[in-house]
Amino acid sequence: xxxxxxxxxxxxxxxxxxxxxxxxxxxxxxxxxxxxxxxxxxxxxxxxxxxxxxxxxxxxxxxxxxxxxxxxxxxxxxxxxxxxxxxxxxxxxxxxxxxxxxxxxxxxxxxxxxxxxxxxxxxxxxxxxxxxxxxxxxxxxxxxxxxxxxxxxxxxxxxxxxxxxxxxxxxxxxxxxxxxxxxxxxxxxxxxxxxxxxxxxxxxxxxxxxxxxxxxxxxxxxxxxxxxxxxxxxxxxxxxxxxxxxxxxxxxxxxxxxxxxxxxxxxxxxxxxxxxxxxxxxxxxxxxxxxxxxxxxxxxxxxxxxxxxxxxxxxxxxxxxxxxxxxxxxxxxxxxxxxxxxxxxxxxxxxxxxxxxxxxxxxxxxxxxxxxxxxxxxxxxxxxxxxxxxxxxxxxxxxxxxxx
Amino acid sequence: xxxxxxxxxxxxxxxxxxxxxxxxxxxxxxxxxxxxxxxxxxxxxxxxxxxxxxxxxxxxxxxxxxxxxxxxxxxxxxxxxxxxxxxxxxxxxxxxxxxxxxxxxxxxxxxxxxxxxxxxxxxxxxxxxxxxxxxxxxxxxxxxxxxxxxxxxxxxxxxxxxxxxxxxxxxxxxxxxxxxxxxxxxxxxxxxxxxxxxxxxxxxxxxxxxxxxxxxxxxxxxxxxxxxxxxxxxxxxxxxxxxxxxxxxxxxxxxxxxxxxxxxxxxxxxxxxxxxxxxxxxxxxxxxxxxxxxxxxxxxxxxxxxxxxxxxxxxxxxxxxxxxxxxxxxxxxxxxxxxxxxxxxxxxxxxxxxxxxxxxxxxxxxxxxxxxxxxxxxxxxxxxxxxxxxxxxxxxxxxxxxxx
Numbered sequence: 077x078x079x080x081x082x083x084x085x086x087x088x089x090x091x092x093x094x095x096x097x098x099x100x101x102x103x104x105x106x107x108x109x110x111x112x113x114x115x116x117x118x119x120x121x122x123x124x125x126x127x128x129x130x131x132x133x134x135x136x137x138x139x140x141x142x143x144x145x146x147x148x149x150x151x152x153x154x155x156x157x158x159x160x161x162x163x164x165x166x167x168x169x170x171x172x173x174x175x176x177x178x179x180x181x182x183x184x185x186x187x188x189x190x191x192x193x194x195x196x197x198x199x200x201x202x203x204x205x206x207x208x209x210x211x212x213x214x215x216x217x218x219x220x221x222x223x224x225x226x227x228x229x230x231x232x233x234x235x236x237x238x239x240x241x242x243x244x245x246x247x248x249x250x251x252x253x254x255x256x257x258x259x260x261x262x263x264x265x266x267x268x269x270x271x272x273x274x275x276x277x278x279x280x281x282x283x284x285x286x287x288x289x290x291x292x293x294x295x296x297x298x299x300x301x302x303x304x305x306x307x308x309x310x311x312x313x314x315x316x317x318x319x320x321x322x323x324x325x326x327x328x329x330x331x332x333x334x335x336x337x338x339x340x341x342x343x344x345x346x347x348x349x350x351x352x353x354x355x356x357x358x359x360x361x362x363x364x365x366x367x368x369x370x371x372x373x374x375x376x377x378x379x380x381x382x383x384x385x386x387x388x389x390x391x392x393x394x395x396x397x398x399x400x401x402x403x404x405x406x407x408x409x410x411x412x413x414x415x416x417x418x419x420x421x422x423x424x425x426x427x428x429x430x431x432x433x434x435x436x437x438x439x440x441x442x443x444x445x446x447x448x449x450x451x452x453x454x455x456x457x458x459x460x461x462x463x464x465x466x467x468x469x470x471x472x473x474x475x476x477x478x479x480x
Numbered sequence: 481x482x483x484x485x486x487x488x489x490x491x492x493x494x495x496x497x498x499x500x501x502x503x504x505x506x507x508x509x510x511x512x513x514x515x516x517x518x519x520x521x522x523x524x525x526x527x528x529x530x531x532x533x534x535x536x537x538x539x540x541x542x543x544x545x546x547x548x549x550x551x552x553x554x555x556x557x558x559x560x561x562x563x564x565x566x567x568x569x570x571x572x573x574x575x576x577x578x579x580x581x582x583x584x585x586x587x588x589x590x591x592x593x594x595x596x597x598x599x600x601x602x603x604x605x606x607x608x609x610x611x612x613x614x615x616x617x618x619x620x621x622x623x624x625x626x627x628x629x630x631x632x633x634x635x636x637x638x639x640x641x642x643x644x645x646x647x648x649x650x651x652x653x654x655x656x657x658x659x660x661x662x663x664x665x666x667x668x669x670x671x672x673x674x675x676x677x678x679x680x681x682x683x684x685x686x687x688x689x690x691x692x693x694x695x696x697x698x699x700x701x702x703x704x705x706x707x708x709x710x711x712x713x714x715x716x717x718x719x720x721x722x723x724x725x726x727x728x729x730x731x732x733x734x735x736x737x738x739x740x741x742x743x744x745x746x747x748x749x750x751x752x753x754x755x756x757x758x759x760x761x762x763x764x765x766x767x768x769x770x771x772x773x774x775x776x777x778x779x780x781x782x783x784x785x786x787x788x789x790x791x792x793x794x795x796x797x798x799x800x801x802x803x804x805x806x807x808x809x810x811x812x813x814x815x816x817x818x819x820x821x822x823x824x825x826x827x828x829x830x831x832x833x834x835x836x837x838x839x840x841x842x843x844x845x846x847x848x849x850x851x852x853x854x855x856x857x858x859x860x861x862x863x864x865x866x867x868x869x870x871x872x873x874x875x876x877x878x879x880x881x882x883x884x
Contacts, residue, residue: 095623099623099764099765102625103622103623106622200620206765206766206767206769207769208612208616208619208621208769211619212612212615212620215615215787215791216604216612216615216784216787217612217783217787218787218790218794219499219503219507219783219785219786219787219790220503220783221503221506344748344752344772347751348748359783360502360503361502361503361610361780361786362610362773362779362780362784363610363773363777363779363780364773364774365611365612365773366770366771366772367769367770368748368769368770368771368772369766369767369768370766370767370768370769375765375767376766376767378765379624379763379765379766380620381623382623383619383621383622383623386619386622386623387622390622390801391798394795394798394799395797
């Protein structure tokens with residue numbers, strides 16, 4: 077029997093216990109032995125839960141028990157999750173986690189510590205919930221140079237944007253509904269202002285380019301400013317507004333950011349609706365691949381945590397190489413304004429203004445609306461596009477980058 | 481330097497050499513050493529190719545060279561690919577392949593042989609071209625019981641069906657165009673009659689359920705009978721006609737088959753267009769995940785071959801467990817007619833007949849057409865649906881199962 081410990085018995089922690097119990101037999105077959113949750117670390121007691129007798133309140137009990145091979149950290153937040161992860165790795169225990177805050181902030185250091193202690197630090201559940209993306213990027217796409225990763229990484233905002241589109245509603249109205257339904261938290265800032273997606277984007281960038289950016293410093297814009305007008309303009313071009321985390325290399329440096337995009341119908345990401353996530357990878361040999369599924373939720377996320385547990389326990393005898401991430405220096409990061417994309421502008425004006433804008437933005441893609449027009453530029457930086465518009469005496473009401 | 485051999489220097493074989501050369505540095509970094517193609521086995525000579533001097537015509541040269549760690553088999557067809565694979569595994573060399581014919585026919589035996597010789601037999605490229613699906617099913621979804629796998633597994637037929645839908649054309653017209661464009665072969669039977677998809681379905685079923693069915697014996701129907709009328713009916717329900725390989729368990733036995741389906745717009749597979757493939761996995765904890773990308777083509781397929789090469793060479797020191805497949809006996813296979821699905825029928829008749837059909841098929845989903853109506857039944861077997869229709873004096877012109 078192989079012993080593990082669960083840190084944090086909230087939604088994902090208790091889901092992990094549920095997956096381990098529900099699929100006990102097949103997990104034992106894959107690991108070669110049964111997997112047993114010896115300890116659950118939480119501040120609370122769970123007297124009614126079948127595993128209630130495993131609850132402890134002192135991490136030292138877990139750290140000092142040589143039987144515990146692996147710790148599954150699902151506490152959320154940076155502290156004490158980070159300190160407990162460090163201590164577990166130093167005690168020679170592998171760690172798996174769903175904690176994107178810890179991975180996106182301390183991932184480089186924790187991977188290094190895992191390597192030094194010849195154990196593993198796995199975090200498939202930290203991006204895309206249950207969707208396989210971390211391991212495919214490291215294994216299935218190992219034959220490729222990654223060119224870009226773009227995705228819908230936050231289910232709450234995608235639920236809101238989908239409902240805004242389907243019902244023609246504004247952000248505030250749908251947010252309230254999402255809160256009532258439990259799809260958005262009482263304090264939805266981390267979701268709707270883009271920080272959750274920024275953390276996940278930074279993890280994807282580190283996997284793709286080996287450099288860990290500061291999730292609080294990448295250009296990040298949420299969906300609080302999105303209105304029914306944005307949605308209507310996107311539909312005029314046959315697309316949808318989606319909150320996209322995007323990373324690519326520009327002149328050898330890493331660019332990463334989060335923003336609402338106009339996603340055309342030809343891009344499979346435009347069809348990723350509701351609470352689902354979809355992550356698009358552009359690779360130099362494979363071309364484009366999409367990974368789609370439940371980006372959050374108790375059992376889907378726990379499914380990814382347990383996949384990591386199985387991977388580690390079934391390969392105990394094997395030496396695993398953790399990826400080496402470097403903390404980004406200023407020199408590693410592409411300036412925010414170097415990002416080149418097609419951009420959709422909404423501009424007040426008549427058909428004659430639209431003709432001027434078409435020439436300035438090097439495009440034929442225009443949709444005339446009531447006293448306004450929407451136009452999608454050729455690929456350019458935001459400042460070049462603004463300069464081009466201003467050179468013909470125009471200014472936009474708003475703009476969105478376009479995902480190609 | 482790690483030495484490998486390529487068997488078959490056609491599209492995928494030469495693509496594999498190209499990926500190894502193009503991404504040489506990152507592949508060396510991931511393998512820990514440079515990977516060198518020491519031999520290329522082919523009947524032809526390639527005097528103009530940079531690797532032309534590696535060409536040999538006798539497999540024994542490769543088998544007898546202890547420096548060759550791994551053989552990449554991309555010959556196509558069963559023979560002599562099967563015999564050469566056996567010989568390589570017996571000689572203690574790992575084998576990677578894109579050859580779905582060999583994997584779907586001899587996979588159980590070859591995996592067993594790999595295990596006995598403590599080497600690996602990997603075949604990521606045999607299903608879905610460059611799309612990661614084989615490894616994710618074995619690792620990322622290892623925490624799950626697989627409930628069903630359904631997918632667009634053949635790019636040629638999906639190109640044809642997409643064009644038929646977009647342009648309202650019939651099968652024969654589009655096939656000719658696809659042949660001119662090189663998307664369909666001069667003899668397109670294996671694609672358009674479903675055998676290629678059947679082979680891939682059987683591989684997915686074996687990965688999911690551990691039992692290898694005979695690809696020539698599963699119910700297989702291609703797209704040669706699909707007309708503009710099928711497409712129009714699918715669109716009347718907001719969906720598309722897609723050639724789907726599907727596998728699931730029915731009463732503990734494995735069901736697998738290939739057929740054109742009506743795929744509703746709510747299913748992400750309906751948006752997989754052109755030569756792309758999309759594979760949907762239903763798992764008991766994760767729920768639903770979709771893997772989408774280039775299902776064929778030189779570099780995408782070679783990308784998957786080289787990912788397998790890297791996986792094996794970078795883990796040389798580690799013992800890998802091959803999955804154990806059992807050859808299906810009659811008792812493992814669910815009878816073809818036990819398959820339960822919603823079904824779309826086109827029936828000649830008036831609104832009164834449609835009312836009768838609704839009651840018989842337990843549904844409200846009807847679309848009235850010119851002198852005909854299309855109706856989507858509640859989930860039932862094909863024979864139960866036919867019996868229900870005949871009990872109210874109706875018979876259908878044709879029917880398609882519906883992918884839910």
